[in-house]
Amino acid sequence: MATQSTTTVYVKIDGANRLETIDIPPNCTVDEIKSVFYSAAEIPDDSGCILKLTDPTGVIVPIGHGLDGNTKDEPYLLKVIGDNLMNFGLMQSALDEVTASAQQASPADVQDLKTGIISLKKKLEEMEAGIAKKAAAPPAAVVRTPSSFSAPVAVEPASKPVRKPITLNSHYTTKPKYILTEETKEYIRSPSFDNWAWDENELIGLFEFIFEDLGLIEEFKIDVVTLKKFLIAVKDSYNNNPFHNFKHCFCVSQMMFGIINTTKVVEKLKPIDKLILLLSTIGHDLDHPGFSNTYQINAATDLAIIYNDISPLENHHAAVLFTILSNPETNLLVNVPDPVYRDARKNIIRCILATDMAKHGEIMAAFKKASENFNFDDAEHKSLLLQIIVKCSDISNEVRPTEVAEPWVESLLNEFFNQSDIEKAQGLPTAPFMDRDKVTKAGAQVGFIGYVMIPLYELASKVLPNMDEAIIKPIRDSLTYYKEMLEKTK
Numbered sequence: 234m235a236t237q238s239t240t241t242v243y244v245k246i247d248g249a250n251r252l253e254t255i256d257i258p259p260n261c262t263v264d265e266i267k268s269v270f271y272s273a274a275e276i277p278d279d280s281g282c283i284l285k286l287t288d289p290t291g292v293i294v295p296i297g298h299g300l301d302g303n304t305k306d307e308p309y310l311l312k313v314i315g316d317n318l319m320n321f322g323l324m325q326s327a328l329d330e331v332t333a334s335a336q337q338a339s340p341a342d343v344q345d346l347k348t349g350i351i352s353l354k355k356k357l358e359e360m361e362a363g364i365a366k367k368a369a370a371p372p373a374a375v376v377r378t379p380s381s382f383s384a385p386v387a388v389e390p391a392s393k394p395v396r397k398p399i400t401l402n403s404h405y406t407t408k409p410k411y412i413l414t415e416e417t418k419e420y421i422r423s424p425s426f427d428n429w430a431w432d433e434n435e436l437i438g439l440f441e442f443i444f445e446d447l448g449l450i451e452e453f454k455i456d457v458v459t460l461k462k463f464l465i466a467v468k469d470s471y472n473n474n475p476f477h478n479f480k481h482c483f484c485v486s487q488m489m490f491g492i493i494n495t496t497k498v499v500e501k502l503k504p505i506d507k508l509i510l511l512l513s514t515i516g517h518d519l520d521h522p523g524f525s526n527t528y529q530i531n532a533a534t535d536l537a538i539i540y541n542d543i544s545p546l547e548n549h550h551a552a553v554l555f556t557i558l559s560n561p562e563t564n565l566l567v568n569v570p571d572p573v574y575r576d577a578r579k580n581i582i583r584c585i586l587a588t589d590m591a592k593h594g595e596i597m598a599a600f601k602k603a604s605e606n607f608n609f610d611d612a613e614h615k616s617l618l619l620q621i622i623v624k625c626s627d628i629s630n631e632v633r634p635t636e637v638a639e640p641w642v643e644s645l646l647n648e649f650f651n652q653s654d655i656e657k658a659q660g661l662p663t664a665p666f667m668d669r670d671k672v673t674k675a676g677a678q679v680g681f682i683g684y685v686m687i688p689l690y691e692l693a694s695k696v697l698p699n700m701d702e703a704i705i706k707p708i709r710d711s712l713t714y715y716k717e718m719l720e721k722t723k
Contacts, residue, residue, distance in 0.1 A: 243305050244286075246274055247312035252305060263297045263650055263669060270296055274313055283429065283640045285312045293639050295646075295674055413442055422446075424491035424629070424704055427637045428484050436483045437464045440515075443490050447511065452504040454568035463563040470519050470553055475647040477521035484641075486514035489626040495704060496697040501609055506619060509577055513584035513623050516554030521546065524652050526589065531661045544589040551585045580616055587620035588627045593685070596620055597692060604695040621693050628689070631682055631711040632704055638711065642674055675719035682712045 240257040253273040257266055270286070271278035286294050289307045294300065303309060413421075420426055421439060431439065444450050444460060471479040489510050493499040499507070522536075529537040529545045536545040555578065557563050566574055587596055600621050603614045630638040649667035656663045665671045666680075686708055694700040 240300060240302050242300055243303055243308040244270070244273055244311045245308040247310055252308055253311075257300065262654065263647065267296050267647070270311060274311055276313060283313075283644065285636075285640055286310070287312070293636070295643055297669075299673075413439075418442065418446070421487065422491060422494040424488060424495055424632045425634055425637075425707075426487050426491065427633070428480055428487070429637060429640070433468060433479055436480070437461070437468065440464050440483065440486070443486065443511065447490075447499075447507045448504060449508055449511065453508065453566065455565045456567075459563065459565050459567070463557065463565045466557050466560075466563045467515055467519065470557065472521060472523065474521060474523040475644040475651070476641065477518045477523060477648065481641075482515060482518060485517060485623075485626045485629070486511060488629040488632065489514045489622055491632075492622060492625060492629075492697070492700075492704065496699050498697055505573060505577055506615065509580045509584065509619055510622060512554065512577070513581045513619070514626055516581070517547075517550055517585050517588050517623065517627060519550045519553040519557075521550070523648055524655075525664075525667075526591070527664065528652055528656065528661070531656070532659065544586055544591070547586045547589045551582045554581070554585070580619060583616060584620050584623040587624055593624075593689075596624065597689065601692060601695075604692065607696045618696060621689075622697075625690060625693055628681075628686060631678075631686060631708050633707070635711065635714060642678060646672075646674060646677070673719070673722060675715045675722060678715040679712065679719055682708060682715065687712070 238259060242255050242257065244253045244255060245251075246253060255269055255273060257269075267284065268278045270284050274284065284296060286296050287310045288294055288303075289310075294309065300309075421442065428436075441457075441460060441464070444455065449455060450457065450460070467482070468479045471477075471482055493502065493507075493510070502510075524532075526544065526546050528534075530542045534545070536549050539545070540548045558566055561567070566577070569577065586592065596617070600617045603611075603617050607618070608614050609618075630641040632638075646669075649672075650669040653663045653667040653669065656667075666677055687705070690700065690705050690708060694705065
């Protein structure tokens, strides 16, 4: 809710010996407030990183109009979560590989390495020029009226390849990029995994490990170079939304991996089931425009028209996934027999469509009936289980520790608020849970966790064992955390 007067806050930047003073007017948006905080941290607001703000006691506080004024003696602490210069991470990784490979390089390798270094030098110069250009640009106005919001760009139908897959230097596609310790591998199999510690390029390496650990590369004769190209095409087909982005894609996929390992159901699933789960979670939000199905339908977007108002986003996500798979350069299923491919495609589409919350009640009812006498050999029962696992993974942030999960809540609310602002500007209906003037973080979380997450996970636990301590308990703890937060606001 907006305050009635300007709020002054003092912020200490983590890792820097300086204190910033920020004035928050009552009539600016949350995006504009966050933009000022990005400036205070001296990073671009389109860097893709997350800002984590904590009070002097270490409690995470949201960046917005709810911030209380403070003093210079007790400033907030602002920390950058995630690698805001992920391209530098990629360059460093490549340079590390150059150094290691140079010891045993052949003449051909030397030429490849020289080409790679020239490319990296050019990229650094481009980034330096871009940073200088941003620094020289005049600051944006603090106050923005609703009429200045621009409508989201219409999403083109996926009737042809969405993006041309990147052609990778053979030197880097024929060698493993990351070597993981056994401890790290176990951590990736855990539902408490912290995604913020890894940049997007490193996540591709973790995806490769998941494919390998599930036995999919050997079982389906997946070419490792094609797998790398597929994963890069997937990464490039996720938009830079606050929430529905490539890191969310990884989190959902990794949680699926964590759930099936924690519950040991991975031992009961067939290779085709594991392939369906992984490709479904990887593709479940591909090319998400950052606006919900409700917006698509109310605004009569191209997606709503193409899919006749029936799960337009989920249908589009599935179509983009299979568009990528239709390209020979990124088709990791090329060696899968046709009958197996058709079965996989059918169930992947089912799983992706199941993430439409409009179908939530229907799927819950069907799985509840199946769970009373569940049979892993029953094809329909198995299909429902895969859908439930994907659904659990899609809304799984609160399974993770609070310091990992809470930045995702901020990101989702930011995306919701942006949609609601634009709906108001366009005269479209708005949802109360997306309206910055009607919802609080604590209130939204208490309702969602209590009425959606816990019932879903408890139902899943009727078939999946060992969920209580490692998976459901953290969700209940999160509910308690937000209930206490809500009480403090009353």
